[in-house]
Amino acid sequence: MSCLFNSMNVFFPEDSYKIRQKVCDYLENGGVIIEGLDTNLILSFERNNYIQHMRNTSTWGGAIEIQAACNIWNTRIVVHNIRDRSGSKIEFVPVNEQPDKSIHITWNGGHYEPMRT
Secondary structure: OOHHHHHHHOOOOOOHHHHHHHHHHHHHOOOOOOOOOOHHHHHHOOOOOHHHHHHOOOOOOOHHHHHHHHHHHOEEEEEEEOOOOOOOEEEEOOOOOOOOEEEEEEEOOOOEEEEOO
8 A cells, every 4th residue: 555545544534545545536536636727637647547547556646646635635734855854845735625624744755654743
């Protein structure tokens, strides 16, 4: 299972597999990733059969899946880049709503971990 989905599992009331499938279902149904852009168009720039590939438990998740999770669970997700000494972070927020909560995860360039604040 991907470390991203395992990290989300700490915060969301689903197991890692179900989180992955909900994210893939959201994307497959054209759920918004970037306001004003067609999700299917965005995914067409990625690998063929992107969603089918993402359903595979050995496929790593990334920014697209983080944004989808924000929208599904109405949650702000802050990714802390711990490989960067400047302490940079990227904030993902739900596209159409104010988030109900915030979660924090770390990224070291190749691995996500949940962060308890």
